[in-house]
Amino acid sequence: MEDISYYLEELEAKDDMLARTTNYLSQIQSSIIEKNLHLNELQKGISDSINFAKLIQTSLLPDVSILKVFFKDAAFKIFQKIGIGGDTVFIKNTNSGVVFCLLDASGHGVSGSMLSISGTLILNDIISSIEIDDPAVILKFLNYRLHQTFKNDKNSIANFDGTVFCYSSINNRLSYSSARGKGFLIDSRNDIISLENTKVSIGENLNSNFNTCNISFEKGNKLILFTDGLIDQFGGDHNKKYSTSRLKKLLSNNTGKTASELTEIISDEYLSWKGDGSQTDDVSFKVIEF
Amino acid sequence: MVENNYEFDVVYKDKYTTLSYNEELSMVICTADSEYIPIGEFKKVFLYVSEFANSSKISYFVFDKRNLRTFHQPSMEWYFAIWKPILKMKGLVNHYKILPELPWFSKAVEAGKHEIFQRYGNNLLDGINITYINSIEELLEKFRKVG
Numbered sequence: 001m002e003d004i005s006y007y008l009e010e011l012e013a014k015d016d017m018l019a020r021t022t023n024y025l026s027q028i029q030s031s032i033i034e035k036n037l038h039l040n041e042l043q044k045g046i047s048d049s050i051n052f053a054k055l056i057q058t059s060l061l062p063d064v065s066i067l068k069v070f071f072k073d074a075a076f077k078i079f080q081k082i083g084i085g086g087d088t089v090f091i092k093n094t095n096s097g098v099v100f101c102l103l104d105a106s107g108h109g110v111s112g113s114m115l116s117i118s119g120t121l122i123l124n125d126i127i128s129s130i131e132i133d134d135p136a137v138i139l140k141f142l143n144y145r146l147h148q149t150f151k152n153d154k155n156s157i158a159n160f161d162g163t164v165f166c167y168s169s170i171n172n173r174l175s176y177s178s179a180r181g182k183g184f185l186i187d188s189r190n191d192i193i194s195l196e197n198t199k200v201s202i203g204e205n206l207n208s209n210f211n212t213c214n215i216s217f218e219k220g221n222k223l224i225l226f227t228d229g230l231i232d233q234f235g236g237d238h239n240k241k242y243s244t245s246r247l248k249k250l251l252s253n254n255t256g257k258t259a260s261e262l263t264e265i266i267s268d269e270y271l272s273w274k275g276d277g278s279q280t281d282d283v284s285f286k287v288i289e290f
Numbered sequence: 291m292v293e294n295n296y297e298f299d300v301v302y303k304d305k306y307t308t309l310s311y312n313e314e315l316s317m318v319i320c321t322a323d324s325e326y327i328p329i330g331e332f333k334k335v336f337l338y339v340s341e342f343a344n345s346s347k348i349s350y351f352v353f354d355k356r357n358l359r360t361f362h363q364p365s366m367e368w369y370f371a372i373w374k375p376i377l378k379m380k381g382l383v384n385h386y387k388i389l390p391e392l393p394w395f396s397k398a399v400e401a402g403k404h405e406i407f408q409r410y411g412n413n414l415l416d417g418i419n420i421t422y423i424n425s426i427e428e429l430l431e432k433f434r435k436v437g
Contacts, residue, residue, distance in 0.1 A: 010326040024401030
């Protein structure tokens with residue numbers, strides 16, 4: 001049996017231990033609170049910056065009504081992964097008709113948005129400078145300018161996947177050139193035909209050649225362009241990729257819809273497939289009804 | 291006493307602690323036998339180890355604190371800032387510790403060490419290896435594999 005002084009000393013030591021530990025834990029708590037405040041400030045700064053960048057990027061998007069001058073209906077949707085991103089839509093009047101495309105820049109987020117804006121400006125410059133009615137030539141120019149602007153030989157930072165269309169209202173001719181772009185034509189028999197593409201990105205190789213294809217279309221046919229973010233989105237009951245086959249099935253079940261309706265249907269399907277899961281990539285799609 | 295087929299001689303024992311030594315391993319095991327060791331008794335046993343190191347080689351020191359329920363900061367400060375550096379000069383740099391399986395005790399140790407390092411600097415234990423282990427058996431098993 002210990003004497004009373006032992007227990008008194010033990011009690012004092014326990015009090016001391018409790019006080020020191022409490023003080024230490026309070027210090028940690030204060031430090032965590034301080035770090036959280038700092039992180040919140042940083043997050044707000046980043047969030048404000050991204051919101052403003054989103055406003056800038058959105059304001060640069062073209063007016064889809066330009067396409068409705070030439071075609072029965074047209075609509076597009078863009079879901080950037082973090083509000084801003086690498087997917088973009090381009091539409092520009094030419095002397096003979098209209099040039100339009102859907103582009104997917106390498107990367108997403110801030111870097112993707114910088115590239116997509118730069119790409120759009122370069123494309124606009126090319127089409128404004130010279131009258132080109134061959135989409136493969138437009139891609140060739142864009143490819144060259146990307147190399148020149150971003151010194152792609154050294155870094156290969158600025159690549160785009162996408163399809164450029166040239167429509168001439170003079171001869172009602174529609175042609176396209178695609179660099180890893182994705183798209184379908186729904187014809188009069190409701191067959192879904194994949195658009196041809198070159199398996200090289202724009203900006204990837206200075207010496208790349210692109211092909212021009214002509215599209216024969218009839219009234220009521222639809223053109224559906226989309227970026228890989230749509231078919232690569234994980235989701236559904238088993239967290240699988242949405243896939244091209246599911247998209248084709250959706251389109252074949254909705255062949256009678258207008259371009260605007262079909263855009264909303266694809267949008268709803270995409271959001272439903274993604275559910276509460278995270279967005280895999282930037283996503284965009286465009287539907288044109290002839 | 292025998293630990294994992296290694297024979298340890300009890301070289302010191304009082305109401306609060308037991309010191310055991312194995313010459314082959316050059317290892318001292320200090321076992322806390324009570325929930326609290328008064329600082330005077332604490333210093334007494336550790337000074338004994340210091341003296342013991344003059345006559346016997348100690349390469350490994352195990353402090354088994356599993357019976358302790360009070361982390362006494364002044365004792366620990368002395369143990370870290372005075373005793374360990376002295377024993378380092380005598381060649382003892384490998385320390386093993388076993389804590390009670392009590393999260394609040396581990397937190398108290400963390401708090402105490404944080405205060406000690408703040409006061410004496412983070413390089414206080416430079417050149418001294420401190421390893422936390424779960425049991426003496428686990429440690430001796432490692433020695434067996436190496437040996």
